[in-house]
Amino acid sequence: MLITGTLSAKLRKQVLHSQQREAEVTALYALSRDIAAVPDLDSVLESIIRKVADTVEGEVVLLLPGMNGTLEVKGHSKSGGNMFPDEGELALATWVFEQGQKAGCGTQTLSDVTGLYLPLLTEQGVQGVLVVCLNNQDYFQPEQIRLLEAFAGLAALAVNRVKLAEKTRVAQTLVESERLRTALFNSLSRDLRTPLASIIGAVSSLLEEDVYSPAARRDLLQTIQQGALRMHRFVTNLLDMAGLESGMLKLKKEWCDVQDVIGVAVSRLSESLGSRPLKIDIWHELPLVQADFVLIEQVMKNLLDNALKYSEPNSEISVSAQAKGEWLEITVTDKGSRIPEKDLGKIFDKFYRIKSPIQVSGTGLGLAICKGIIEAHGGEIWARNTSEGGVAIIFTLPLTLPVHPV
Incomplete structure (x- = not known):
């Protein structure tokens, strides 16, 4: 009976372990699927926070560097406010970000604090920090830390992907803007200068002594009219395009x-x-x-x-x-x-x-x-x-x- 009971206990433990591993894999797959095709950063962060909070039953905070390089809270699962009222906690998150090492509960660095601080690591560097605080237990099990590290890895890749996509979009916009600027400059220099030269030449001739016949004067006036009409069409096209692109053309x-x-x-x-x-x-x-x-x-x-x-x-x-x-x-x-x-x-x-x-x-x-x-x-x-x-x-x-x- 003792042997049978021991075998049954081991079997139950293996079943529980298998179920736990299956749940972890399912959670990781679900997160990777949710963030794979999301184009904007806010939606990516929202998906990460929601999935991590639901999986570990805790509070989650995501910090990313702001414009000046210092960490800023970009999202959290706690309703009704920020999870970082304490400057010491923000300082610890900054240390994790700068060192690229985990810290907090369940680690060898400042293990007496409440939360677990994980860096979002990629080949391009640290993208941010994931902070998790458990609701119903005081410390993290090793398997929980492994799962959260996997979540942090997926989060890092997703954040980095969105940032790279944004950089690519900005670069393409700059290239397109430069191309349009060059085209507009060339068009201005060609399509305004030519009719202007015709108008100035014709007006200068008309201002001279009365040496032109009525037919010649009419030709010069027609030249002025045609040049003015070309310039009018040119300016009209520019204004129409500006109105279309700005949405002001109703x-x-x-x-x-x-x-x-x-x-x-x-x-x-x-x-x-x-x-x-x-x-x-x-x-x-x-x-x-x-x-x-x-x-x-x-x-x-x-x-x-x-x-x-x-x-x-x-x-x-x-x-x-x-x-x-x-x-x-x-x-x-x-x-x-x-x-x-x-x-x-x-x-x-x-x-x-x-x-x-x-x-x-x-x-x-x-x-x-x-x-x-x-x-x-x-x-x-x-x-x-x-x-x-x-x-x-x-x-x-x-x-x-x-x-x-x-």
């Missing part, structure tokens, strides 16, 4: 007739269009569309201006509008050079300019502004090469009235 929706929108845009560009062949094909009895008339007109002007720039002077430009299901679809097509397939999506990026055999002026913002305006209306915009040669740019706007084809 839609003033009204019921619009797309035929009116296209007609106004064509009229505004009459000087630029000149005698260029222009074919307009608008579906009969198109329904009205709820949109910002001025902004959709701006889209049309930008698309027509783009077609003018990237096609030969005597080639035809066509505009069509039709209803497709619950969408209004408008297409502007030119007979210019085809766009490489890999660049069809890029042409809507800010300051992106495709290589063209034709000398083209402009900021590279026109199509990016079109994309922002159309997407703000809930529509889409894209480009495709046509089978006849040339490029078609298509955009859609949602219809809210039933469509009855004629």
Whole structure:
């Protein structure tokens, strides 16, 4: 009986140990799963604190270095306040952070204090400190310390991952900002200086003695007008893009007739269009569309201006509008050079300019502004090469009235 009882006790102990190990592995797996895809630091810290507190039935504090490098409490499980009223406890956490060694209850360093202080160690250094205080017992069992060290290891990796991701994002933002700054500077120097030089030259000529015929004076005045219009389009594009990116550009929706929108845009560009062949094909009895008339007109002007720039002077430009299901679809097509397939999506990026055999002026913002305006209306915009040669740019706007084809 004694032997049987001893064997039973050992068996129960092994079963309990196995169950405990299984629970530890499950807890570690659950934490690693919870924090694996979390992108922001606050959510990572919240997951770590909650899981550790639930597993060991205690209070948990996470400290990370602040902007000045000193430790700050970033999260804790204790409701109603901070777990670090005592400067001595914060000093101990700082020692753990600086030395990269555990301390406190259950360790060989200051074992008489209440909590267990664990460094969050990675190859890149100590990321912070995890502090745990048990609720229902005075000291930590060795297996509890091992589990908490494993939790601290996972926490360190997660915190380091989020910090590295943030550094990468900031670096990418800086690179993008520098690229945009350079592109904007180049565009300013080219697209403002050229029309300004034309205006100054024409005005200087007009201020001279009356040596020009009426026809010559009219040509000089037209040069001034065209230069001023180019500068106006340039500044308008810059302001529109700034408004779109800041969220300050608000839609003033009204019921619009797309035929009116296209007609106004064509009229505004009459000087630029000149005698260029222009074919307009608008579906009969198109329904009205709820949109910002001025902004959709701006889209049309930008698309027509783009077609003018990237096609030969005597080639035809066509505009069509039709209803497709619950969408209004408008297409502007030119007979210019085809766009490489890999660049069809890029042409809507800010300051992106495709290589063209034709000398083209402009900021590279026109199509990016079109994309922002159309997407703000809930529509889409894209480009495709046509089978006849040339490029078609298509955009859609949602219809809210039933469509009855004629």
